[in-house]
Amino acid sequence: MNPSAEGTATIDGYAVPVDPMDLLRCDSCQ
Amino acid sequence: MNITVVKRNGEREPYDANKINLAIERAAEGLEDSIAWVTQIASELELTLFDGISTQQLDEAVIQVALQNVKDDPAFDVVAARLLVKTIYKRVLGDYESPEELKALHAQHFAENVHRGVDEGLLDERLVQMFDFDRLAQALEPTRDGLLKYIGVVTLNNRYGIKGRNGDPLEVPQYFWMRIAMGLSLNEQDPTAHALTFYEKMSKLEYLAAGSTLVNGGTSYPQLANCFVMEMQDDIEHIAKTTRDVMWLTKGTGGIGLAVTKLRAQGSPIRSNNTSSTGPIPFMHTIDSVLRAVSRGGKKFGALCFYIENWHMDFPEFLDLRQNSGDPYRRTRTANTAVWISDEFMKRVENDEPWYLFDPLEVQDLNELYGSAFSKRYAEYVEMAEAGTLNMFKKIGAREQFKAILISLQGTSHPWLTWKDTINNRALNNNSGTIHLSNLCTEICLPQDVDNVSVCNLASINLSQHVVDGAMDWAKIEESARIAVRQLDNLIDITRSSVAEADYSNEQNRAVGLGVMGFTDVIERFGYSYESEESYDLIDEIMEHVSYAAIDESANLAQERGSYPNFEGSRWSQGIVPLDTVDLTEADRGVPIEVNRTTRLDWDRLRVKVKGGMRNATLMAIAPTASIGLVAGTTPGLDPQFSQIFSRSTSSGKFLEINRNLVEALRERGLWESTREDILRSQGDIQNIESIPQALKDTFKTSFQLSPYSFLEVAARAQKWIDQAISRNMYLDTRDMDDLMSIYMGAWKRGVKTTYYLHMKPRHTAEQSTVKVNKAEQINAQGSSAPRKGFGATTGSSTPVVAASAAPKKGFGFGGAAKAGE
Numbered sequence: 001m002n003p004s005a006e007g008t009a010t011i012d013g014y015a016v017p018v019d020p021m022d023l024l025r026c027d028s029c030q
Numbered sequence: 031m032n033i034t035v036v037k038r039n040g041e042r043e044p045y046d047a048n049k050i051n052l053a054i055e056r057a058a059e060g061l062e063d064s065i066a067w068v069t070q071i072a073s074e075l076e077l078t079l080f081d082g083i084s085t086q087q088l089d090e091a092v093i094q095v096a097l098q099n100v101k102d103d104p105a106f107d108v109v110a111a112r113l114l115v116k117t118i119y120k121r122v123l124g125d126y127e128s129p130e131e132l133k134a135l136h137a138q139h140f141a142e143n144v145h146r147g148v149d150e151g152l153l154d155e156r157l158v159q160m161f162d163f164d165r166l167a168q169a170l171e172p173t174r175d176g177l178l179k180y181i182g183v184v185t186l187n188n189r190y191g192i193k194g195r196n197g198d199p200l201e202v203p204q205y206f207w208m209r210i211a212m213g214l215s216l217n218e219q220d221p222t223a224h225a226l227t228f229y230e231k232m233s234k235l236e237y238l239a240a241g242s243t244l245v246n247g248g249t250s251y252p253q254l255a256n257c258f259v260m261e262m263q264d265d266i267e268h269i270a271k272t273t274r275d276v277m278w279l280t281k282g283t284g285g286i287g288l289a290v291t292k293l294r295a296q297g298s299p300i301r302s303n304n305t306s307s308t309g310p311i312p313f314m315h316t317i318d319s320v321l322r323a324v325s326r327g328g329k330k331f332g333a334l335c336f337y338i339e340n341w342h343m344d345f346p347e348f349l350d351l352r353q354n355s356g357d358p359y360r361r362t363r364t365a366n367t368a369v370w371i372s373d374e375f376m377k378r379v380e381n382d383e384p385w386y387l388f389d390p391l392e393v394q395d396l397n398e399l400y401g402s403a404f405s406k407r408y409a410e411y412v413e414m415a416e417a418g419t420l421n422m423f424k425k426i427g428a429r430e431q432f433k434a435i436l437i438s439l440q441g442t443s444h445p446w447l448t449w450k451d452t453i454n455n456r457a458l459n460n461n462s463g464t465i466h467l468s469n470l471c472t473e474i475c476l477p478q479d480v481d482n483v484s485v486c487n488l489a490s491i492n493l494s495q496h497v498v499d500g501a502m503d504w505a506k507i508e509e510s511a512r513i514a515v516r517q518l519d520n521l522i523d524i525t526r527s528s529v530a531e532a533d534y535s536n537e538q539n540r541a542v543g544l545g546v547m548g549f550t551d552v553i554e555r556f557g558y559s560y561e562s563e564e565s566y567d568l569i570d571e572i573m574e575h576v577s578y579a580a581i582d583e584s585a586n587l588a589q590e591r592g593s594y595p596n597f598e599g600s601r602w603s604q605g606i607v608p609l610d611t612v613d614l615t616e617a618d619r620g621v622p623i624e625v626n627r628t629t630r631l632d633w634d635r636l637r638v639k640v641k642g643g644m645r646n647a648t649l650m651a652i653a654p655t656a657s658i659g660l661v662a663g664t665t666p667g668l669d670p671q672f673s674q675i676f677s678r679s680t681s682s683g684k685f686l687e688i689n690r691n692l693v694e695a696l697r698e699r700g701l702w703e704s705t706r707e708d709i710l711r712s713q714g715d716i717q718n719i720e721s722i723p724q725a726l727k728d729t730f731k732t733s734f735q736l737s738p739y740s741f742l743e744v745a746a747r748a749q750k751w752i753d754q755a756i757s758r759n760m761y762l763d764t765r766d767m768d769d770l771m772s773i774y775m776g777a778w779k780r781g782v783k784t785t786y787y788l789h790m791k792p793r794h795t796a797e798q799s800t801v802k803v804n805k806a807e808q809i810n811a812q813g814s815s816a817p818r819k820g821f822g823a824t825t826g827s828s829t830p831v832v833a834a835s836a837a838p839k840k841g842f843g844f845g846g847a848a849k850a851g852e
Contacts, residue, residue: 009677009684014101016686016713017673020733020759020789 036084045079047072054092057112061105071095071109089117097180097685101675101710104690111180115203118187119172122202129173136204137167143200144209150195154250157212162222166212169226170204174233178203179663181678181687186661190244207233213248214239217523228517236495236506237514237544238658240488242283243521253282254525256653257469257486257543258532261289261478262313264390268480269293269313275483276317278528280324280332285470287335289478290314291370294391295343295422309344311360314351318362335366337467339397339450340375340431341408343387343422349434352442367445368784369435370467373619374405376449376778378428379771385428386412392420398464400454401618429771436770439788446472447774448755448784455615456783458606458753459539459647461599468755472784473651474543475754482535486648486754487521487542489514490655491576494548494664497555502568504575511544511579518542519587519645540594543651543754544580546572548664549744550671554691559728560670561740569668570747571630573650577608577751578631580649581640588643597644605641607633608650608753612781623781625746651754654786668744669759670733673714692716692730699723733761734791738773746780755783763791 009018033045054071058064071092078091096110119126122143123135141163147153178186183203191201192209201209211228215221231237239247240256247254258279262272272288279286294300296309314336321332338348348369351362378385386408390397393411396404415423438444448468453475457465463477469486476484491510496503522540527533549569550560558564588597597603601611609629616623652667659666660678674689692709696702701721708719716722716730738760745758758777764770777785 014686014710016710017676019676019678019687020672020761020787 033079033081033083035088036082038085042082045083050075050088050092053113053116054096054109057096057109057116058105061108063103063105067099067103067105067109070099071106074098086117089113093117093180100686100688102706104688104693107180107687111178111183112176114180114183114187115175115178118183118191118199118202121199122205132172133170136170136172136202140167140170140205140208143205146194147192147200147209151250152192152194152200153209154213154216154248154252156216157209157248160216160221161212161225165222166208166225166229169229170208171233172202172204175203177235177663178661180685182661182663185657189657190661192249204233210239210244210247213252213254214243214517214520214524217520224516224520227513231510231513234495235492235662237489237491237510238662239517239521240490240653240655241657243487243489244658244661245283251282252524253284253527254487254521255284255485255527255532255536256488257287257471257474258284258483258527258529259287259467259469259474259476259478259486260483260531261291261466262293262310263480264292264294273317273320275529275531276320276332276334277324279532280321280334282528284527285333285335287337287368287467287469287474288317289337289370289467291337291339291342291397291466292390295389296347298343298389298391298422309347310338310342311344311347311351314362314365315359318365321364331364333366333470334364335368335446335468335470335472336362337368337370337448339370339372340435341372341385341387341393341396343389343424345369345387345431346434349438349445352438352444366470368448368468368472369445370448370450371778372404372408373401373449373451373621373778374408375428375432376775377621379432380775382427382429384425385431386415387424387426388415388420389422392422397466400464401451401615402620404451432771432774433767436767436774440765440770440790443787443789446784446786446788447777448472449778449782451619452615452778452781452783453755455618456608456611456753456781458601458608458611459541459596460601462539462596462647468784471654471757472786473545473653473755473757475651475783476535476539476541476648478535481531482538483529483532484539485527485532485536485541486651487518487525487536488545488651488653489518489542490545490547490653490658490662490667492548492662492664493546493572494551494555494662497552500556502552502572507572507575508579511576512583514544515542515580515583515646515649516587518544519584519591538595539647540645541648542646543653544576544649545652545655545667545756546576547655547659547662547667549668550665551691554671554689554695554729557695557725557729560731560744561737562728565740566626566743566747569744570626570628570750573748573751574630577650578633578636581607581636581644584645584649585636585639585643587645591645593643594645594647596647600644600647602640602644605637607637607640608751609633610637611753612750615781621779624779625750625781627750648753650752652748652752652756654757654759667757667759668748670736670741670761671730672733672761674709674716674730674732675714689714689730692726695726695729696722699726733789734763736761738762738764739776742773742777742780742782745777745782749782757786758782758784759786759789761789761791765790 034042035045036042051072054068058067074095093110093113096106099106123139126132144157148155148158186203191206194200208229211225215224218224242256243254246252290310293310294307298307325331351367399407414420454465463479465475465477468474474486478484496506553565655666674692677684678687717727745756
C-alpha cells in the first residue's frame with residue numbers, strides 16, 4: 001500500500017502526522 | 031515510600047532529587063526560562079519514579095520527560111539532547127564537572143579508545159599507524175555537540191557510533207566525526223592534516239558523508255560507497271550471480287538499483303531445454319526474499335529498487351509487484367519498483383497514440399538505445415510487429431498505460447517515474463555506455479553492463495549551516511563543496527566491496543555525488559514561500575555555486591592526481607559542462623525543455639579547464655538525506671516542510687518534533703504562546719489560525735498545501751546544474767487522474783530526470799479525539815506549587831509530590847506517563 005497513507009501517529013494523546021522520512025527505506029545508502 | 035536507585039554495580043542508594051535537579055539545571059543552562067523548564071521536568075519526573083529504578087532507567091526517564099514537553103517549547107529538545115549526550119559522555123569518558131574537564135577527557139581517552147577499537151578488530155589498524163594522535167586529540171571540540179538536536183544524538187549513537195565487542199560504547203560524537211575523517215584520509219600524504227580539515231567540516235555539520243560511509247568509515251570493513259547500480263543479463267548464470275551480488279552488497283550496507291529489462295518475457299522460448307521462460311517476475315521475488323534473509327538479525331532489511339522499461343511484455347505484471355493482494359510469489363513486499371520511461375512514450379501519451387510491448391529476446395538492441403535513436407528503432411519494431419514478423423507483442427494505448435502507472439503510483443507509491451532519455455542525453459559520461467537505470471533513491475545516473483556494477487559515493491552540504499546574517503555565505507558553500515569533493519575522491523581509493531565489477535567500475539569512473547540538504551530550513555529563515563520565485567532563484571543560485579566549485583575542484587584534483595580512466599571521449603573532455611546538456615537534450619527531444627537558463631558565474635573559464643582533465647566522471651546528485659538530515663538537524667534534501675509538528679520514530683520510541691523556525695517567527699511577533707495549542711490541535715497546519723499573518727502562512731505551508739508544480743520547478747532549477755539527478759519526493763492533495771497526468775507530464779517537460787515517492791494526502795485524518803493529557807493539572811490537582819509553563823499552564827495552585835505508588839506501570843516517557851482516562 002502507499003506508505004504515505006500510514007500518516008498519523010498518536011503521541012501523548014495527540015494525533016500528529018508521521019514524518020514521511022520514517023517511511024522511506026533509503027537509509028541503506030543514506 | 032522511599033525510592034532507591036540501583037547503580038550500575040548493583041548497589042542501591044536513596045533517590046537524590048537534588049542531584050537530578052542539578053543535572054537538569056545544567057542541561058537547561060543558557061536557555062530562556064531555564065528555571066521554569068527545570069522545575070517542570072523535575073516535577074513530571076516524579077510521576078515516573080519507582081523503587082528499584084536503575085540509573086540508566088532514571089537517565090532515560092529524565093530525557094523522555096523533557097521530550098514530552100517539546101510541544102510546549104522546542105527548548106526541551108535541547109535539554110533532552112544535552113541530557114542524552116551527557117549519558118554518552120558518562121559511559122565513554124566517565125564523570126566530569128566542568129566543560130574544561132570534559133574537553134580534557136576527550137583528549138585524554140581518544141587514542142586509547144581508537145586502539146581498543148583496533149585491538150578488537152573493529153577499526154582499521156592504519157588508524158593507529160598513520161596519525162599524529164596528539165594533534166587530533168587537541169582538535170576535538172565537545173562544544174560542537176551542542177549543534178545536535180535530540181534526534182541527531184540518537185541517530186549518531188544508535189546507528190553510527192562504534193561499540194566494543196562487549197557492547198560498551200567506544201565513541202562520543204566528536205570521536206565519531208574524527209574517526210570518519212581519519213578513515214577518509216588514509217590515502218593522503220599528510221593524513222593528519224586532511225583528517226583535521228574533514229573533521230572541522232563534518233563536526234560543524236557543514237557537510238555530512240552519506241550513511242554507508244558513516245557506518246563503515248575507518249572500520250576494518252570499509253564498504254563506504256552508498257549506491258550500487260546493476261543490470262541483470264538474460265541468462266541463468268548471471269541471474270544467479272546477481273542474486274549473489276545482492277546478498278554481499280546488502281551485507282555490507284548499500285542501496286541497490288537493479289534493472290531487469292533485459293530478461294526475456296514470460297512465455298518466451300528457451301532453446302537450451304526447449305521450454306519457455308517464466309519472465310522476470312519470479313526472479314524479482316527471489317531477490318526480494320534475499321533482502322529479508324540478509325538483514326542484520328532481522329533488524330534492517332536490504333534496500334533495492336527494480337527498474338524496467340515500460341515496453342517490456344511483462345510490464346503490466348511489474349505494476350502489480352507492490353500490490354497487497356494477489357499471488358505472494360509474484361509480489362515484492364520489500365523491494366521498490368521504478369519505471370524507465372522514454373521520450374517516445376511521453377510523446378505518444380501527449381498525442382494519444384498506441385504503445386507496443388515487446389519481448390526483449392526479440393528486440394535485443396532496444397534496451398541499449400535512447401533518445402531519437404531509440405524512437406527510430408522502436409518505430410521499426412512496431413512495423414515488424416504489425417507485419418507479423420515478431421512472435422510476441424501487445425498493442426495498447428500510451429495514455430492507457432500512463433494512467434495504469436499513475437494509478438499504481440497512487441495506490442502503492444510505486445513505480446517511481448524516471449526518464450531514461452533525459453538522463454542519457456544529459457550524461458557527460460556517455461562515452462562509457464548506456465545508463466539502464468537509476469538507483470534505490472533515484473538520484474544516480476551511471477552506466478553499467480555485464481562488467482560494470484556502477485557505484486556512487488555521496489555527501490551532502492547542509493545549507494542551513496551556510497547562512498550568515500540572513501544571507502547565503504557563498505564563499506563558505508564553495509569551500510564546503512571543494513573539501514567534500516576531495517573527501518569523496520579519497521573514499522574511492524579506500525572503499526572496497528565484495529563485488530569485483532563494482533570495484534572495477536568505481537576505479538574506472540570515480541563517480542561521486544555531492545548534494546545539499548536543508549533547503550526548506552533556509553527559505554523559512556529567509557521568509558520565502560517554497561512556491562515563490564525567490565525560492566526558485568535561490569535553489570538555482572545555490573546549485574550553480576555548488577556545481578561550479580565541485581567541477582572546478584575535480585579539475586584541480588585531476589591536475590594533482592590524474593583524470594579518471596574513462597575521461598577520454600567523455601563530454602567533459604570536449605569542454606561540455608552539465609548546463610550545456612540541457613540544450614543538447616532539447617535538440618534530440620525536438621520539444622522545448624521548460625527551464626530557466628540564467629547563469630551567474632564564468633562557465634567559459636570552466637569549459638576550458640575541464641577539457642584538461644577531470645578526476646571524477648560525475649560530481650553531483652541530491653540524495654534524500656533521510657538519515658543524515660536527522661543528524662544535521664535540518665530538512666531533508668530539497669523537501670518541503672511536511673508539517674509544523676510531526677511524529678518521529680527512533681529506537682527509543684516515537685516523539686514529537688516541532689518546526690523551530692515557525693516557533694521563532696511566531697515568537698518574534700508575540701504569537702507563539704497564544705497559537706501553539708491551536709497548532710497542535712490542527713495537526714501542525716497553521717492556515718486556518720486567524721491570528722497568524724498571511725505572510726507567515728505563505729512561508730509555512732506544508733507539503734500537501736503547496737502546488738505540486740513548485741516541487742517540479744525547484745527540481746528543474748536545481749537539475750540544470752547537476753550531472754546526476756535528484757531524489758524528488760512528490761506530495762499530492764489531488765486524486766484527479768487528469769491532474770496527476772499533467773503533473774508527471776510537467777516533470778518530463780521541465781527536464782526533471784527522476785521522481786521518487788509519491789505521498790498522497792490521506793483521505794481522512796484522525797481527529798484530536800483524545801482529551802488533552804494534562805499532566806500539569808494532574809500534578810497541580812495533587813498540590814504542586816511548581817510554576818507551570820506551556821500547555822496546561824495554570825496560575826497559582828499548591829503542592830505536590832506525587833507518591834511513588836502513583837507511578838505509572840507502563841515504563842517511561844510516551845505512553846508511560848499518566849494518560850487521560852487511565
